[in-house]
Amino acid sequence: xxxxxxxxxNLLFPQRCPWCGRVIGFSGPCERCVExxxxxxxEESALLSRQAGCRAIDSLAACCRYEGVAKRVMQRLKFQGMxxxxxxxxxxxxxxxxxxxxxxxxxxxxxxxxxRKSLARRGYNVPALLAKTVGAIxxxxxxxxxLVKECETxxxxxxxxxxxxxxxxxxxxxxxxxxxxxxxVLLIDDIVTTGATLAECAKMLELAGAKAxxxxxxxxxxxxxxxxxx
Numbered sequence: 001x002x003x004x005x006x007x008x009x010n011l012l013f014p015q016r017c018p019w020c021g022r023v024i025g026f027s028g029p030c031e032r033c034v035e036x037x038x039x040x041x042x043e044e045s046a047l048l049s050r051q052a053g054c055r056a057i058d059s060l061a062a063c064c065r066y067e068g069v070a071k072r073v074m075q076r077l078k079f080q081g082m083x084x085x086x087x088x089x090x091x092x093x094x095x096x097x098x099x100x101x102x103x104x105x106x107x108x109x110x111x112x113x114x115x116r117k118s119l120a121r122r123g124y125n126v127p128a129l130l131a132k133t134v135g136a137i138x139x140x141x142x143x144x145x146x147l148v149k150e151c152e153t154x155x156x157x158x159x160x161x162x163x164x165x166x167x168x169x170x171x172x173x174x175x176x177x178x179x180x181x182x183x184x185v186l187l188i189d190d191i192v193t194t195g196a197t198l199a200e201c202a203k204m205l206e207l208a209g210a211k212a213x214x215x216x217x218x219x220x221x222x223x224x225x226x227x228x229x230x
Contacts, residue, residue: 038065040220045100048220056202057195058212061100062220063092066191070219074191083124089190089218090133097138097186097216104214107183109135109142112190112201113149113172130218131188140186146176147201172201174208181209186216193221 040048040062048060064070076082077089111127119125128144135142150173174180185205189198192215202213 038068038070039063040065044220056206056213057199058214059101060192060195060198060215060217060220061096062192062217063096064219066193066219066221074219078122078126078190081123083129086126086129087133090130091137093130093188093216093218094134094137097134100216101186101214105184106138106140106186106214108146108180109138109140109186109188110147110180110201110205111142111144111188112197113147115149126190127188130190134186134188134216143176143179146174146179147205148173148175172204174204177208180205182211184212184214185210186214189215189217191219191221192217 044065045061048062066074073085073089077085109131111125111131114122114125114127131142131144134140149171187198187201187205192198198215198217202215205213
């Protein structure tokens with residue numbers, strides 16, 4: 001009887017691929033989306049930390065380029081209120097961390113904070129949602145209230161590349177330095193374009209005494225393909 005209800009439910013409310021929204025019915029995961037997810041090449045991965053251009057960042061790992069399926073799912077998560085996509089995205093990030101940081105033992109995960117204005121508008125902080133699932137998969141504690149955004153800043157995507165770092169000066173503060181002092185931190189963000197936000201956050205964590213700051217994001221816009229992101 002339970003199976004009959006399940007089949008009727010699928011007919012009335014067919015399953016959809018969480019990546020693209022296409023009806024998949026009984027077919028299971030949308031293999032097409034998994035196959036076309038724009039994972040970074042080895043060469044692109046090797047360039048990431050240099051493109052971030054920040055001494056405080058020990059390494060930067062990303063799952064995908066900010067394009068195609070990855071771009072669509074992040075737009076739905078960030079701008080269309082589909083927070084249910086966060087675990088799916090975070091699972092990809094956790095697998096990326098296992099591949100990019102083999103043998104590394106992180107003491108704590110810290111998500112990039114959002115401003116009060118953005119939090120009120122969206123209702124949730126995307127990096128914090130991602131950090132929660134990544135932490136659960138990797139068995140690393142997550143600290144959401146260590147790094148805070150002190151003041152409102154102009155949207156990064158409204159600014160030219162050279163103005164983004166200046167826009168963030170003084171925007172972040174570490175409230176509890178003792179909780180990162182001497183520790184290896186995994187800093188998590190959703191989308192990275194120039195790396196200015198990660199660089200400023202990593203700098204503040206380093207000043208608070210963090211032993212090392214590695215960074216992880218889902219989607220990265222390489223310089224040749226710069227686009228709108230936080």
